[in-house]
């Protein structure tokens with residue numbers, strides 16, 4: 550899921566890299582490409598429009614952050630708009646003050662309601678709740694048995710009409726299930742309702758009748774993310790027919806384009822609360838708009854990193870350091886300041902772990918020793934201001950003094966100084982090739 554969209558967006562945003570300033574024309578061109586990527590991913594048109602308008606407005610506006618270059622700012626804006634479209638804050642399940650909390654599931658047949666009942670029940674049990682499932686899908690042959698199988702796998706009881714008792718009245722079953730829950734002290738009741746292949750009036754009426762009978766705390770609309778654009782019309786029909794307080798996206802593991810996921814929240818105004826991504830009971834999680842956005846942008850957790858950078862770095866200082874870097878004038882003092890700023894962002898291991906691709910370098914990350922940085926800092930602290938700003942003057946006797954003062958060996962000093970010169974040279978060469986660091990994103 551989202552692979553194509555993710556690839557497209559990533560390459561659109563990559564094209565901005567290395568640009569010092571973004572003109573309105575650059576932003577328009579980027580917006581156009583994002584628009585095409587979203588439409589191809591099956592995102593509903595009103596959602597695409599709102600999204601693009603948001604991105605353009607903000608990218609052209611005066612929203613300039615000193616610590617970020619223009620391309621990073623656009624990434625940040627696109628990410629934040631994505632999070633917004635996906636619902637912003639993570640929405641948690643509301644529990645009733647007086648148990649049982651009643652959760653009603655509604656959705657088309659095959660959307661994954663029955664499977665979800667089991668997933669939810671297992672997840673809730675894991676949190677110390679005592680859920681009970683209720684079989685109100687009395688139309689489909691085998692639906693009750695299917696729920697019983699799911700309940701057994703999840704290790705929770707299922708309330709169902711007696712076998713051989715005719716088809717039973719789902720509204721009556723639902724009502725009686727609440728008495729049973731109170732009697733047996735189940736603090737959550739999950740009611741699985743009947744679905745049809747397409748939306749029809751009778752199904753809606755039945756779901757609404759069950760809703761009226763049990764007064765649920767949450768009505769969750771379950772939607773198969775693979776149905777593409779149809780997700781939007783189905784969601785609208787359920788919103789008008791039964792009403793719902795949250796959405797559950799299922800089959801996110803399928804290789805669909807993901808438009809449903811990106812549209813449902815905006816179109817219905819209700820939050821996506823859970824995501825289901827497989828047939829096993831464990832393939833289920835609370836839906837986090839921010840994590841989903843990161844995933845779509847293929848960013849790892851870059852946003853957290855960008856935000857931390859904004860807080861940790863002094864914009865003017867960063868800009869100055871970038872300029873010095875390009876002209877080969879970087880001093881050990883600058884180096885120390887930048888290193889301290891990076892370290893203010895948190896343990897380096899965590900920072901690196903947020904980078905895209907960090908999974909592939911897990912082992913190296915695990916072996917990284919923060920003490921090494923302490924040593925480098927101690928060495929630089931042991932130098933005089935003159936030595937820091939012109940490391941060339943650090944001769945043999947100075948090296949001995951510094952080593953003694955900072956409790957390391959002369960060869961540690963040699964290492965640091967040599968590597969500093971090498972790095973400075975490399976930075977200068979790179980700056981020559983790519984037209985400078987920093988890119989003019991500083992506060993003006």
Ligand code: GDP
Pocket residue numbers: 656657658659660661662663664665744799800801802803825826827828832
């Ligand atoms: P219901 O008719 O709404 O109760 O839907 P079911 O729970 O019976 O699910 C229909 C089919 O979709 C079943 O074969 C499930 O195993 C499958 N299914 C449900 N959720 C997921 C999911 O997240 N991923 C995948 N791949 N299959 C799912």
